[in-house]
Amino acid sequence: MIEPIAEQKMEANKKAVREFYELALNTKDFVAASRYLGPRYVQHNPLVGDGKEGFLAFLAKLKAEYPDNRNEIKRIFADGNYVIIHVHSVRIPGTRGRAIFDLFKLEDGKIVEHWDAIQEIPEKSANSNGMF
Amino acid sequence: MIEPIAEQKMEANKKAVREFYELALNTKDFVAASRYLGPRYVQHNPLVGDGKEGFLAFLAKLKAEYPDNRNEIKRIFADGNYVIIHVHSVRIPGTRGRAIFDLFKLEDGKIVEHWDAIQEIPEKSANSNGMF
Numbered sequence: 001m002i003e004p005i006a007e008q009k010m011e012a013n014k015k016a017v018r019e020f021y022e023l024a025l026n027t028k029d030f031v032a033a034s035r036y037l038g039p040r041y042v043q044h045n046p047l048v049g050d051g052k053e054g055f056l057a058f059l060a061k062l063k064a065e066y067p068d069n070r071n072e073i074k075r076i077f078a079d080g081n082y083v084i085i086h087v088h089s090v091r092i093p094g095t096r097g098r099a100i101f102d103l104f105k106l107e108d109g110k111i112v113e114h115w116d117a118i119q120e121i122p123e124k125s126a127n128s129n130g131m132f
Numbered sequence: 133m134i135e136p137i138a139e140q141k142m143e144a145n146k147k148a149v150r151e152f153y154e155l156a157l158n159t160k161d162f163v164a165a166s167r168y169l170g171p172r173y174v175q176h177n178p179l180v181g182d183g184k185e186g187f188l189a190f191l192a193k194l195k196a197e198y199p200d201n202r203n204e205i206k207r208i209f210a211d212g213n214y215v216i217i218h219v220h221s222v223r224i225p226g227t228r229g230r231a232i233f234d235l236f237k238l239e240d241g242k243i244v245e246h247w248d249a250i251q252e253i254p255e256k257s258a259n260s261n262g263m264f
Contacts, residue, residue, distance in 0.1 A: 044264070046257035054259065075235075077211035084209060084216050086235060086247065099249045101233030103207075103218060115218065115263065117231045119249040125178035127186060131247065132176070 010078035013106045017083040018073065020111060021102075025071040025089075028063045030056050038110035045116050066091040071100070074132045081106050088132060089118075096121040099131040142210035145238045149215040150205065152243060153234075157203035157221075160195045162188050170242035177248050198223040203232070206264045213238050220264060221250075228253040231263040 020036035023029050034052055043050045048058045062069055070093070075086040083104045090097035098120050105113035121131050152168035155161050166184055175182045180190045194201055202225070207218040215236045222229035230252050237245035253263050 042261055043259050044261050046254050046259070046263060048258055050259040050261060075214075077209060077214055077216060079209035079211055079216075082207075082209055084211075084233075099247075101216075101235070101249045103233070115231075117233045117249040117251040117263075119251060122178050126180055127175050127178070127182035129174055129176050129182060131178060131249075 006080075009109075010080075010083075012109060013081070013083050014076050014078050016106065016109055017085060017104050017111065018076065021071065021073060021085065021087075024055075024059060025062075025069065028059055028067075028069075030059045033059070036111050038107055038112040040112055042113040044114060068093050086132070096123070138212075141241075142212075142215075144241060145213070145215050146208050146210050148238065148241055149217060149236050149243065150208065153203065153205060153217065153219075156187075156191060157194075157201065160191055160199075160201075162191045165191070168243050170239055170244040172244055174245040176246060200225050218264070228255070 016036055020033055023036075024033035027033075034056075037052055037055075041052050041055060043054055048054050069089070069091045071087050071089045073085050073087055077084045083106065085102045087100040087102060088097055089100050098118050100116055100118045103115040104111050119131075148168055152165055155168075156165035159165075166187070169184055169187075173184050173187060175186050180186050201221070201223045203219050203221045205217050205219055209216045215238065217234045219232040219234060220229055221232050230250050232248055232250045235247040236243050251263075
C-alpha cells in the first residue's frame with residue numbers, strides 16, 4: 001500500500017512542479033525557477049542543452065523570441081518520484097499552439113530530470129474533441 | 133491517504149493499458165484490443181476518428197502502411213483513474229522513430245478516453261541524453 005507519507009510527498013512534488021513551471025515558462029525568471037532544480041538537471045528535450053546552463057540558455061532564448069509565450073497546465077499527475085503535466089503552450093497569442101507532455105523526476109523535492117514530447121495542434125482534426 | 137484498494141486499482145489499470153497497447157500497436161489485433169475499451173472511447177489524437185470505429189480505422193491503416201511498426205513502453209505511471217505511458221515508436225525498422233506520451237482515462241478497469249503528443253526524434257540533439 002502507498003504510505004500516507006508517500007502520498008504527501010507526491011502532492012509536494014506536484015506543487016513544486018507547478019511553481020517551477022509557472023516561474024520558468026510564464027514568468028520566465030530563471031533565478032527563481034532554478035531554486036526548484038536539484039544538484040543536477042538531466043535534460044532529454046533535444047532542443048535544450050544539458051544541465052542548469054542549458055536551461056538558462058533556453059529560457060533566455062524563449063524570453064527574447066516569444067516574450068508573450070504562455071504555457072497552461074491542463075492536467076497534473078504524480079507516481080512515485082515522477083510528475084507528469086499535460087500542457088497547452090501558446091508562443092504567440094491567438095495561435096493554436098502546441099500540445100505538450102512534460103515528465104519530471106524529483107529527488108528530495110527537487111527536479112533532477114526532464115523529458116517531453118511536443119506536437120503542433122493541427123488546423124483540422126479527425127474528431128471534434130480537441131487535443132485536451 | 134491512498135487506500136490499498138486504490139493502489140490495487142491503479143496497478144490493475146497499468147496492466148490493462150500495457151495489454152491493450154501491446155495488442156493494439158504491436159499485434160495490431162483490433163478485436164482483442166477492443167475488449168479493453170469501455171462503452172465509449174473518446175479520442176483526442178487529431179489524426180484518429182472518435183470512438184471504437186475511429187480506432188478500428190486507425191489500426192487498419194497502421195497495419196497496411198506500417199506492418200512492422202513497433203511501439204515500446206519505456207515508462208508507465210498511474211494516478212487515480214489515469215495511466216500515462218512514455219513510448220518509443222518505430223514505424224519502419226532502423227529509423228529513429230518518435231517519442232510519444234499517451235494518456236488514458238479508465239473507468240471500471242476499461243479505457244474510455246485517450247490523449248497524446250507525438251514528436252519525431254531529431255537526428256541531432258543539443259544534449260547527449262537521448263529522448264528517453
